[in-house]
Amino acid sequence: MGRWGITLPLTGVPLAEHRELVRELPDLGYTDAWSAETAGTDAFTPLALAAEWAPELRLGTAIAPVYTRGPALLAMSAATIAELAPGRFVLGIGTSSPVIVEAWNSVPFAEPYAKTRDTLRFLRSALAGEKVSATYPTFTVSKFRLERAPEPPPKIMLAALRPGMLRLARREADGAITNWLAPTDVPRVRAEVGADFELVARVFVCPTEDENAARGLGRLLISSYLTVPVYKAFHDWLGREDILRPMHEAWAAGDRKAANEAIPDSVVDDLIVYGSAARCRERVAQYVESGLDTPVISLLPTGEDPGKLVRALAVNN
Secondary structure, X not given: OOOOEEXXXXXXXXXXXXXXXXXXXXXXXXXXXXXXXXXXXXXXXXHHHHXXXXXXXXXXXXXXXXXXXXXXXXXXXXXXXXXXXXXXXXXXXXXOOHHHHHHHOOOOOOOHHHHHHHHHHHHHHHHOXXXXXXXXXXXXXXXXXXXXXXXXXXXXXXXXXXXXXXXXXHHHOOEEEEEOOOHHHHHHHHHHHOOOOEEEEEEEEEOOOOHHHHHHHHHHHHHHXXXXXXXXXXXXXXXXXXXXXXXXXXXXXXXXXXXXXXXXXXXXXXXXXXXXXXXXXXXXXXXXXXXXXXXXXXXXXXXXXXXXXXXXXXXXX
C-alpha cells in the first residue's frame, strides 16, 4: 500500500483534542492528513497543528476555495503551512460551491473554470517568490510579493470532477483532487489525467455493521451533495443520470424524504464504504487497485469513539 490519508479534524472532536491521535498516525500507517473547509474549521489551522504534532505526515487542503480569500491572502495562508511543513504540504484549491461562496460568504460564484485557472497561475508565481503585477481575466493583482516565500514552494492540486477541470489540472497543476466516486469510477477519471499524475480522492467511510444505519446516513449525504449542480453533472458523466433521476425530481419538488427514498441501495453501496473495519480497509484499497494514488478517508459518525475508528482503519492493522 502506498499513501493512506485521513480527513482532519474528525467530526464532533474539538481540534485541541486531536493531538495524541495525530501523533500516532504515522505509526498506524497513515501517510497523509487532509483538511476540508465547509462550515467547521478553516482549511489551514488544523494543518498548522498537525505540522507540529506529526512532522512525518504529508499535509494537504482539500480544498481551499478560490473565491473566499483574496489571491494574496490565499498565497499567505499556503506559504505559512509550507514553511511549517517544508516539502510536505500540498495546496489543494477549487471552486467550492455556490452555497458556500454566495450564500455564506456573499461572493459571486462567477466563471468557476476561469477563476480557478487564474488563481492557480497567480499562486505559481507568488509562491515562487515573484513580485506579481498582472491582470488575469477574473482579477487583477498589483505589486504583490510574499515577505518570505516558502522553500520549496508547495505543490498545487486542483479539485476536479469533469473533463475540463481534470485536463486543466493535468496541464498546469501537480495533481487532481476528486470525491464522490466509486472504485469503478476511478478509471474514467484517471483516463482524463493520464497514468503518471497524482489523483487524490476523499472516500466516505462509515465503519459500522449496521447496514440500515449506514445506508440511511449515506442517503442523507448523497441527496445533499449530488443535487448540487456540479455533482449532478459529474454523476451524469459517470453514467448515473437515469438511476438518480427520481432523486433529482423529488428534490426539485421540495420533497427531501422522497428524494432520499428514491436513491437505490446500489448507489449508496457504490459511494459509501461501510461494514467492519476490515471490510472498510479492503474497500478503500479497491480504489487504489482501480487507479487512485491517494485515498483520503472521511470518517462518518457511527456513535463510536472517532479516534478508536481511525485506529481500526489504519493500514497497518
